[in-house]
Amino acid sequence: MRETPVLIVGGGYAGLASALFLAHQGVPCLLADRHTDVSLLGRARGINPRTLEIYRPLGLAESVKDAGRPFADEAGVARCASLVDDWQWIFDEEFPRTLPELTAGEFCLADQSTVEPILVEAARAEGAELWFGTRCESIAPDADGVTAELRDLATGEPRTVRARYVVAADGYRSGIREQLGIARPGLRELRHYVSFVIRADLSRIVTKRALFWIIGDPATGAMGAMASHALRDHWGIAIAYDPATESPADFTDERCLAAARRLIGRDLPVELVSKASWTEAVGIAERFRSGRVLLAGDAAHVWPPAQAMGANSAVQDAHNLAWKLAAVLAGRASDALLDTYEAERRPVALELAELTVRSQAARFGPDPEDDPADPITCILGQRYASAAMIGEGPTPVFGDGVEQVARPGVRAPHLWLDRDGVRIGVHDLFHDAFTLLCGPGGEEWARAARKVDGVRAHLVGAELGDVEHRWAERYGRDAVLVRPDGYVAWAADGEPDAERLADVLRRVLHA
Ligand SMILES: Cc1cc2nc3c(=O)[nH]c(=O)nc-3n(C[C@H](O)[C@H](O)[C@H](O)COP(=O)(O)OP(=O)(O)OC[C@H]3O[C@@H](n4cnc5c(N)ncnc54)[C@H](O)[C@@H]3O)c2cc1C
Known part of the structure; x- marks a missing residue:
């Protein structure tokens, strides 16, 4: 029997991103997908700026943007009786590829058939093991882990895998979700x-x-x-x-x-x-977690393709989950931290389901202008309220626009920073550790953070140049603790104190 800390079932966006992010954080993992190859069908094409922001610190942004080169001159959506008839433009303005006020990420139109191989290569380079042509036939969870029965489809050989956790990234018809009896009410x-x-x-x-x-x-x-x-x-x-x-x-x-x-x-x-x-x-699983099994991507939620939120949310689910699994498996967090995955991602899914249904209906209906979704807020303005932060966290999921003031539960506000003469976005700092961002004069806080295991500290305005002088407006606190997924966990003023910071980290991690 093969043992692994995490078995990922499914090698679409949710599964590949899970393998990549887990391996990047030092978690050995095994992914199984029944297909032998990436599908030629384009499926989802839109990569949104939040997804690209997540790929940037892993060094993948340029290759993903390159994969989008064939679509570089595309813009607008047209309606017509046939392609040789007149085109009525639903909108035809240039696509806003960059949002420099909000993120270093960009919109990019790279299709799944060209991006998935990039994720495959990157996940393998980080140490993930990927088994294609391998179907998961059943899982048997117990108190300590999950035993999965797989089959190599080329040879017919059965393979048993024992994992501490399973990520069910097996798509819309998720066999694992069905086996666990997790309903999608109102599907x-x-x-x-x-x-x-x-x-x-x-x-x-x-x-x-x-x-x-x-x-x-x-x-x-x-x-x-x-x-x-x-x-x-x-x-x-x-x-x-x-x-x-x-x-x-x-x-x-x-x-x-x-x-x-x-x-x-x-x-x-x-x-x-x-x-x-x-x-x-459209349908959202009633639970995203059942003991040691966590649902991600289409296995957890589906909605219409408007705004390409399905593919991007699959990556963003994986990003939210990976650091939590890594912390639990390293013994830094208790298993209860994993409950915050559902607490954070399910409310987002419920909102996106409603918005994309209305957005899709508007696009294909008689009045395409009547689209209720504000895509930028949907993409960059998702807010969390859970126990993986100190304080209540903002509700509802979407506020008015993208919140650009650091407080627990919001995506860390964007800053352009100068690191050794190179311009980076603040999210380039977040990927595999908690980060304490300290403002000008915050040396004492940074020193305190360096005494706390698992926290990295950066001084904005000193070691990192605050290119547009936005720290006071967007952060304005002595120190802001950001989780590995780029969400604010805590913001503090006053006496720097390593003990207090260590205690905050313990509470966020449910240690
Ligand atoms: C044909 C098609 C066209 C689409 N077009 C669009 C579009 O135009 N726009 C849009 O936004 N979205 C589209 N989507 C949806 C979009 O691709 C998904 O929202 C997104 O890819 C979610 O990724 P995922 O990893 O959760 O699921 P998927 O990409 O569905 O991946 C699930 C993976 O699990 C594997 N799997 C399933 N069961 C098992 C098992 N028992 N053992 C091993 N492996 C298993 C499958 O082989 C598959 O590779 C389309 C989907 C399909 C299938």
């Missing part, structure tokens, strides 16, 4: 799609590249959506079908090719490259 399946990738030379038709085209007549509901793909002359198409009258099996290759020509509006040479079906649904 609604909104639309069913067949998605496929075609190869076609559309250079004479697509003269300006949209983020995507919504094609068909909204009045009849006969709609499809089309988007470019990372590979040259490849295009992704999604067509909705009614499960009461049809199934994915009805979408033969011939039918997909005919549909592609209809959406394009010309009888061109078109080749079918790959095909899959998926369901747009």
